[in-house]
Amino acid sequence: xxxxxxxxxxxxxxxxxxxxxxxxxxxxxxxxxxxxxxxxxxxxxxxxxxxxxxxxxxxxxxxxxxxxxxxxxxxxxxxxxxxxxxxxxxxxxxxxxxxxxxxxxxxxxxxxxxxxxxxxxxxxxxxxxxxxxxxxxxxxxxxxxxxxxxxxxxxxxxxxxxxxxxxxxxxxxxxxxxxxxxxxxxxxxxxxxxxxxxxxxxxxxxxxxxxxxxxxxxxxxxxxxxxxxxxxxxxxxxxxxxxxxxxxxxxxxxxxxxxxxxxxxxxxxxxxxxxxxxxxxxxxxxxxxxxxxxxxxxxxxxxxxxxxxxxxxxxxxxxxxxxxxxxxxxxxxxxxxxxxxxxxxxxxxxx
Numbered sequence: 001x002x003x004x005x006x007x008x009x010x011x012x013x014x015x016x017x018x019x020x021x022x023x024x025x026x027x028x029x030x031x032x033x034x035x036x037x038x039x040x041x042x043x044x045x046x047x048x049x050x051x052x053x054x055x056x057x058x059x060x061x062x063x064x065x066x067x068x069x070x071x072x073x074x075x076x077x078x079x080x081x082x083x084x085x086x087x088x089x090x091x092x093x094x095x096x097x098x099x100x101x102x103x104x105x106x107x108x109x110x111x112x113x114x115x116x117x118x119x120x121x122x123x124x125x126x127x128x129x130x131x132x133x134x135x136x137x138x139x140x141x142x143x144x145x146x147x148x149x150x151x152x153x154x155x156x157x158x159x160x161x162x163x164x165x166x167x168x169x170x171x172x173x174x175x176x177x178x179x180x181x182x183x184x185x186x187x188x189x190x191x192x193x194x195x196x197x198x199x200x201x202x203x204x205x206x207x208x209x210x211x212x213x214x215x216x217x218x219x220x221x222x223x224x225x226x227x228x229x230x231x232x233x234x235x236x237x238x239x240x241x242x243x244x245x246x247x248x249x250x251x252x253x254x255x256x257x258x259x260x261x262x263x264x265x266x267x268x269x270x271x272x273x274x275x276x277x278x279x280x281x282x283x284x285x286x287x288x289x290x291x292x293x294x295x296x297x298x299x300x301x302x303x304x305x306x307x308x309x310x311x312x313x314x315x316x317x318x319x320x321x322x323x324x325x326x327x328x329x330x331x332x333x334x335x336x337x338x339x340x341x342x343x344x345x346x347x348x349x350x351x
Contacts, residue, residue, distance in 0.1 A: 004277040005051035005177055007204075007231075008037055009252035009263075010058050011238035011270050017064040017079045023106070024087040026063040031090035037271050038098045050275060054177045057103040059237040059252075060119075060185050060208040063087075064107065067243040076145050080109035080117035084130050088122075096128035101177060103235075105184060105208040107145060108135075112158050116146035116315055121182035121208060123173060132173040136184045137193065140306065140331060141322045150311035170196040178203040178278040185209040188220045191227075192301075198228035198290045203281055206233045213249035213266065226259030229285045231276050239268040257281045304330060 012030045017023045034056055042052045060066070064079045081087040083106060095102040101123055108120035123132035138147035148155045148169050160168045170193065172181045181202035187193045188207060197205055205224070211217055213236075225232040232255040253264040254274030263274035310316065310324065325331045 002176075002178065002278045003051035004275050004279075005054035006041060006273045007055040007057065007233050007254060007276050008041060008053055008271055008273040009233065009235040009254065009265070010034070010037065010056060010062075011236065011250050011252055011265065011268065011272075012062070013238050013269055014059075014062060014065045014240045016068050016240075016242050018068070018074055019078055020081055020087055023063050023079050023081055024090075027088055028090050030058070030062070031094045033271075034091075034094040034100075034102065035098060038100060041271075041273050051177075053098075053100060053273070055101045055103065055180075055204075055206075055233070055276070057206050057233055057235045058105070058208060059235045060105045060210040062104065062208075062237065065240055065243070066210055067240065071243070076107050076117045077109065080107040083108045083120055083122050083133060084124075092124045092128045092130075095124035095126060099126040101125055101131070101175065101180065103132075103180070103182060103206045103208070103233075105182075113146065113151060113154075116151070116311065118147065119143070119145045119184060121184055121206075123180060123182070123206075125175065131175060132171065132180060132182065134171055134182050135169070137169075137187060137190070138306075139186050139189075140325060141318055142186065144315070144318055144321065146311050146315055149306060149308050150315075152308035154312070166196050167200060170200055172197060172200045172202045174201065178276070178281075181205050183207045185211060188217065188224065191224065194224040194228050194230070195290060198230055201289055202228075202230055203278055203285075204231045204233060204276060206235070208235050210237045211249075211251075213251040218251075218253065218261075218264075221253065221255055222259040222261070225255045225257055228290055229257045229281065231255065231257055231281065233274075233276075236265075238270075257284060304328070306330065 015026050038053045068074045069076050091102050103123045105121050107117045109117055119136035121134045125131040135148050172179050179201045181197040183193055221232045221234050234253045236252045250265045250268045252272055254262040256262050263272045265272045
């Protein structure tokens with residue numbers, strides 16, 4: 001029988017990275033905090049009698065700071081790393097040293113796609129083994145890293161191993177602390193992502209994010225937890241040492257499978273923790289991974305949406321991507337053609 005355990009959301013200060021060495025320095029800076037948090041939180045009187053700290057999670061871009069990329073000062077490829085690899089070795093070592101699971105995010109350079117970089121979520125287990133990896137879906141022109149959908153045919157050829165698209169793109173790791181899965185940032189606005197993860201067996205969904213503090217985000221997380229009967233561990237970014245924005249809000253949270261807020265932060269640089277009880281979740285969920293519903297009546301997913309394989313011949317710039325989506329009539333010409341051309345010029349100057 002699996003004992004309840006603590007999951008910790010870490011919000012250390014975020015330092016900008018110009019290259020892979022900076023990424024490694026940033027990882028080393030926070031890795032030492034893990035030992036301290038596991039020791040201190042696990043020994044608080046209020047936490048005694050449970051399974052202790054078993055899961056520690058970090059925010060999206062916690063080791064790079066996305067503003068460098070968003071402002072066009074560097075390319076995503078400049079800070080893209082191998083996973084596993086030397087830059088995140090301190091996380092692997094900390095997971096093994098503390099016998100815990102550590103979840104995080106980084107931009108990844110895949111040898112199978114040398115001209116691309118992907119937004120990658122990953123988890124190290126208590127033996128130091130990489131137990132989970134998933135690549136984020138891209139939303140329109142919001143971001144310009146490559147997603148599996150952008151190279152879907154080749155991605156499935158390389159990684160599907162006979163599995164369906166939904167199983168390949170939305171994996172779940174069956175572990176000693178429950179079935180773990182990850183999502184990132186704006187993926188919360190696509191309910192199907194959480195539903196697919198839950199259908200694949202997820203019991204805890206860790207969402208690494210970089211978002212402004214807003215009740216809207218919280219309500220979406222609570223809805224995903226309740227409608228799929230899963231725990232949602234949401235880790236938001238800490239204070240950015242440079243280029244401070246409204247996004248430096250903290251606001252991490254642990255949400256129970258009934259949609260209840262177990263723990264929440266409104267401070268930028270801190271750590272919060274909450275109790276996860278997988279046995280109670282399994283009793284509440286019953287024999288099916290998601291609530292029973294009539295999937296045959298839904299057909300909206302067959303209508304126009306972001307097409308696959310848009311990056312099959314190589315990554316597109318923001319201007320090229322926007323032009324293609326305009327051609328497909330998937331985004332509006334806001335303010336008419338003249339405004340669109342002006343927007344393209346602005347984007348070209350700030351990719």
